[in-house]
Amino acid sequence: MTSPSSGEAVAKPPSSGLGRLLDQRVLLSIAVLAVLPWLLPSQALAVNVLIYGVVVMGYNLLFGYTGLLSFGQAAFFGAGAYFTGIAIGRYGVPWFAAVPIAVLLSTGLAAAIGIVSTRTRGIYFSMVTLALAQLVYYVALQASSFTGGENGLRGFTVDRISLFGLPVNFLDPVNKYYVLMAFAALAMWFQSRILNSPFGAVIEAIRENEQRARACGYDVERSKLIVFMLSGAISSLGGCMLALHLSIVPLDILHYQTSGMIVMMVLLGGARSFFGPFVGAAAFLILEDVISVWTPHWQLFVGAIFVLFVLFLPKGIWGTLLDTLGVGKARP
Amino acid sequence: MDLSLIIMQLLSGIALGAVLVITALGLTIVFGMLGVVNFAHGALFMIGAYAGLYLASLTGSFWWGLLLAPILIGAFGMLIEFVLIRRLYGRSIDDPLLLTFGLSYILVEGVRIVFGSDGIPFPTPPQLIGVLDLGIGFFPRYRLFVIALVAVVLLVLWLTLEKTRIGLIVRAGARDPTIMQVLGVDIGRVWLAIFGLGVGLAALGGVLAGPMRSVNPEMGSLVLAEAFVVTVIGGLGSIVGAVVAGLMVGISISLVALFAPEMATIVMFALMAVVLLIRPQGLFGVRGRTA
Numbered sequence: 243m244t245s246p247s248s249g250e251a252v253a254k255p256p257s258s259g260l261g262r263l264l265d266q267r268v269l270l271s272i273a274v275l276a277v278l279p280w281l282l283p284s285q286a287l288a289v290n291v292l293i294y295g296v297v298v299m300g301y302n303l304l305f306g307y308t309g310l311l312s313f314g315q316a317a318f319f320g321a322g323a324y325f326t327g328i329a330i331g332r333y334g335v336p337w338f339a340a341v342p343i344a345v346l347l348s349t350g351l352a353a354a355i356g357i358v359s360t361r362t363r364g365i366y367f368s369m370v371t372l373a374l375a376q377l378v379y380y381v382a383l384q385a386s387s388f389t390g391g392e393n394g395l396r397g398f399t400v401d402r403i404s405l406f407g408l409p410v411n412f413l414d415p416v417n418k419y420y421v422l423m424a425f426a427a428l429a430m431w432f433q434s435r436i437l438n439s440p441f442g443a444v445i446e447a448i449r450e451n452e453q454r455a456r457a458c459g460y461d462v463e464r465s466k467l468i469v470f471m472l473s474g475a476i477s478s479l480g481g482c483m484l485a486l487h488l489s490i491v492p493l494d495i496l497h498y499q500t501s502g503m504i505v506m507m508v509l510l511g512g513a514r515s516f517f518g519p520f521v522g523a524a525a526f527l528i529l530e531d532v533i534s535v536w537t538p539h540w541q542l543f544v545g546a547i548f549v550l551f552v553l554f555l556p557k558g559i560w561g562t563l564l565d566t567l568g569v570g571k572a573r574p
Numbered sequence: 575m576d577l578s579l580i581i582m583q584l585l586s587g588i589a590l591g592a593v594l595v596i597t598a599l600g601l602t603i604v605f606g607m608l609g610v611v612n613f614a615h616g617a618l619f620m621i622g623a624y625a626g627l628y629l630a631s632l633t634g635s636f637w638w639g640l641l642l643a644p645i646l647i648g649a650f651g652m653l654i655e656f657v658l659i660r661r662l663y664g665r666s667i668d669d670p671l672l673l674t675f676g677l678s679y680i681l682v683e684g685v686r687i688v689f690g691s692d693g694i695p696f697p698t699p700p701q702l703i704g705v706l707d708l709g710i711g712f713f714p715r716y717r718l719f720v721i722a723l724v725a726v727v728l729l730v731l732w733l734t735l736e737k738t739r740i741g742l743i744v745r746a747g748a749r750d751p752t753i754m755q756v757l758g759v760d761i762g763r764v765w766l767a768i769f770g771l772g773v774g775l776a777a778l779g780g781v782l783a784g785p786m787r788s789v790n791p792e793m794g795s796l797v798l799a800e801a802f803v804v805t806v807i808g809g810l811g812s813i814v815g816a817v818v819a820g821l822m823v824g825i826s827i828s829l830v831a832l833f834a835p836e837m838a839t840i841v842m843f844a845l846m847a848v849v850l851l852i853r854p855q856g857l858f859g860v861r862g863r864t865a
Contacts, residue, residue, distance in 0.1 A: 311668045313675075358847050361854040364667055365611045366810060369802040370850065376799040377843035384836050498795050502675060509672065539687055545679025552673045553661060 267516045267574035268434045272427050275520070276420075282524070285415045287531060291524045292422055293483045296429045298507045298519035300476025303433060305505070306513030307442070308469050309449030310360075311368045314375030315504045317355060318474035320496035321348040322481025324382065324389055327491045331398030332388075338403075341425070341482045345475055351378070352474025353467070360466040363452075372498060379496040395491040412486075422483045429476050434516065436472060445469050477504075506548050512561025516574050521560040578710035583828045585708075589717035591824020592724035593783045597797060598804035598816040599731075600775030606811035607748050607768040610659060610670040615776050616798025617678035620791060622647045622777025623784045624685055627696050636699035644778040651773025652766050659769070660762070678794065685791045696784030720782050727778070728817065735813075744768065748811075803846045809859025819857060 275295075279288040301315045325344035329335040335343065355378075359370045382389045389395055403412045403421070410417050436442050444465050447455040456462045485491055494500065503526065511522020529547065533540035555562055564574070601615050612618075622643050629646075630639030654677065662669045698716050705712035735741035743764060747754045751761045779797075787793065804823050808815025823842045831838040849857065 311671065358850050361850060362806075365605070365609075365671060366806065366854075368668075368671060369611065369806055369810075370846070373799055373803050373806065373843055373846055377840060377847075380839045380843075384840070498799065502679075505672070505675065539683050541679050542683035542687070545676050545683065548676035548679065549658070549673055552669060552676060553658070556665075556669065 268427075268430050270574060271430055271517050271520065272423075274517070275423055275426060279416070279419055282528070283531070285419065287527055289415070289419055289422065289487055290527050291520065292419070292426050293480050293487060294504075294507060294523035294527065295480075295520035296426050296483060297477045297480030298504055298511070298523050299429065299433055299516075300473045300478075300480065301504050302508050302513055302519045303436065303445075303469060303476065304473035305508055306515070306518070307437065307449065308445040308466065310466065310470070311505075312359075312371040312470075312473075313368050313498070313501050313505065314355065314359075314371035314373075314378075315473075315477055316496050316498065316500035317375040317378040318348050318352055318477045319481045319484075319500065319504070320378070320382070320491070321351050321474075322478030323485040323491040323495055324395060324481075325478075326482040326485040327395040327398045328388060330400065330485075331395070337400050337486060341479070341486075344482050344485075345478050348478030348481070349471050349475040352471045352478075356467045356470035356474070360463060360470055372501065375496070375501055376498055379493075379498070382493060382496050389491075389493070392493055394493050395485075396489075398485070399489040400486055418487065422487060425479060425483055429479050430516075433476060437516070441465070441468070506544070508558075509548065509551055509556070510558055512558030512564070515558075515561050515564060518558055518560040522558060525559060580829070580832070582708075582711045582713060583832045584825060585713055585721075586717065587825035587828030588821060589720050589786075589824070590828060591821040592721050593779050593786070594800055594804050594824055595817050595820030596724055596727065596775055596782065597779035598801045598808070598820050599728075599813065600772040600779070601801050602805050602808070602811055602813065602816045603775070604769055604772035605805070606813075607744065608659075608765050609667065610674075610769075611810075612769075612772065613671055613675040613798070614654075614678040614681060615674075615772075615801060616794030616796070617681040618647060618651065618773050618776040618794075619780040619783075619797045619801075620789075620794035621650075621681055621685060622780030623696065623789045623793065624689055624780075625777065626781030626784055627694065627789055630697075636697075640778075640781050643781050644774040647777035648770045648774025651776075652770035654773070655766050655769035678798075682791050682794065689791070691791060693788040693790035696789050698785040716785055720786075723782070731813075800842065803842050806846050806856055807849045809856030811860070812856070812858035815856055815858030 275292060278291060279285050282288045282291065297315070297319045300318075301312070304310050304312055304315075322344050325347045326337075326340050329340035329343050330337060355371070355374045359367055359374060362370050383391055386392070401411070401413050403410050405421070410421070412418055412421070444455065444460050447458070447460065448462055448465060452462055481495070484495070507522040507526045508519055509522065510525045511520065512518030526544070529544055530540055533543050537543075551558065557565060597615070597619055601612060605611055625647055626636075626639040626643040628639075629642050630636045633639070658673060658677070659670050662673060702716040702719050704715055706715050706718060735744060743754070743759055747759065747761055747764050754761050754764075783793075783797075800823070804819045805816060807822065808817075808819030823845065826841050826845060827838050830841045853859075
């Protein structure tokens with residue numbers, strides 16, 4: 243815990259007015275997300291930033307804060323979406339119950355994958371998570387009576403919902419955005435709680451120096467497994483949001499490309515910062531949106547931009563901005 | 575189910591495994607020397623297949639494609655090491671991994687631009703079309719050729735590593751690069767050559783696999799996962815491990831395909847999970863470095 247960046251979970255007096263303001267990271271983030279549909283060129287883009295922002299935020303817990311580079315986060319994103327869809331479409335579970343059920347089941351999946359993968363370290367961990375996530379992909383492909391196989395999961399449209407007795411038209415994009423934003427707000431509050439807890443300090447200690455954390459008496463293996471499950475749970479909530487938003491679940495959501503996209507987003511935005519995942523998701527999706535207007539080969543440019551980020555801007559857009567402003571302490 | 579069918583399926587598995595061995599070997603040699611896992615390995619396998627196809631149609635002979643594609647793509651790999659990966663030595667171990675991942679995006683999209691998104695059939699060389707009567711059944715000539723060629727490549731690699739001065743430098747460099755520099759060996763050049771060799775092996779795997787499966791821009795992502803599974807089972811950095819695990823995975827896939835076809839794609843991942851639970855460092859891996 244000697245590195246200056248590892249002490250962020252410990253409360254420190256804010257150094258400046260700006261720093262004090264940025265300490266309210268959850269409220270600030272919600273405020274930005276609340277006006278997002280008017281900042282971005284389209285509503286559809288804003289909903290996607292919201293959904294992928296939550297997925298990437300969950301992933302950031304694993305990669306940014308614990309230092310575990312997983313290439314299999316799509317498994318939990320997809321699991322959240324599939325479980326939500328199957329619960330609603332096949333078993334007639336109401337949507338508000340389907341979401342917690344799906345998150346719970348996905349966390350179970352994360353526990354299973356985590357038990358195997360957290361036994362490995364470093365590069366091995368990246369390879370094993372990638373392989374196990376591909377396993378989930380092939381299982382979903384084969385179990386087509388449940389998942390719809392290659393065609394994706396269909397037939398669970400949520401069009402009207404009732405919020406505390408108040409009927410809401412869920413097909414209206416504005417209503418949909420704010421209902422989904424409530425989920426995102428919940429996820430942000432949860433993640434901020436984790437990071438501010440003693441456990442948050444433990445995972446950062448593991449990132450900074452695993453052996454020293456072990457020497458301090460922390461159970462490194464157990465902490466890694468727990469953070470793997472928490473990360474999977476938050477990302478799966480993003481999957482639930484996607485299922486409610488699209489009313490279909492494409493099989494591609496489980497593909498290795500999706501895991502890769504999540505990695506790209508967290509790096510573009512800035513790992514180890516609270517709001518970075520949303521900035522990264524927005525940057526990636528805007529890039530895709532803008533470039534695909536004039537060429538179908540947008541992946542070429544996104545790949546090149548990503549390579550440049552790895553080489554020259556490894557802290558990402560938001561992380562670099564925070565460093566420049568000198569408000570690194572709370573890392574909002 | 576009679577025995578001869580199982581033996582034929584076993585041979586199929588060895589042919590499948592032979593391609594896996596060559597591909598995983600490239601990955602594991604680069605890791606053993608440079609400590610870098612190349613996430614573009616699958617994409618370079620795919621590029622190798624396209625290069626083989628293109629060179630074969632340009633020269634009119636499969637054999638030129640088989641010879642030239644690994645050399646050309648290997649040289650391209652050296653360029654990648656020289657221009658991009660070299661900058662990342664000394665930084666976090668995640669950085670080369672992330673960079674090569676981004677690179678795979680560029681390579682796949684580049685191939686889509688040049689050759690289109692649809693799969694292209696890779697014709698089997700005319701000398702190897704058809705089947706050979708093995709007494710107990712008929713086996714495709716091409717697959718026998720793949721097994722034989724991979725055996726020869728393995729033998730040459732083994733002899734080079736164990737019996738030559740170059741092999742000595744490579745083995746010593748994998749153990750302690752600093753001492754090698756003190757002894758006056760330009761370790762940067764060794765790394766350059768090893769990265770080129772690893773990429774060349776990926777390209778060779780791609781050309782060999784071409785006639786067995788059709789060639790398309792997405793073929794690399796499946797191959798990458800397969801190569802990862804093989805290296806994890808065998809132990810990252812272990813050459814013997816890559817050979818044993820590659821054959822093991824190939825044979826398992828083939829035999830399971832005989833009894834339960836829908837489980838064929840899943841079995842290798844299950845195998846990996848079991849190995850990890852029992853021996854996290856892999857069958858031939860050294861404990862401490864990765865697990």
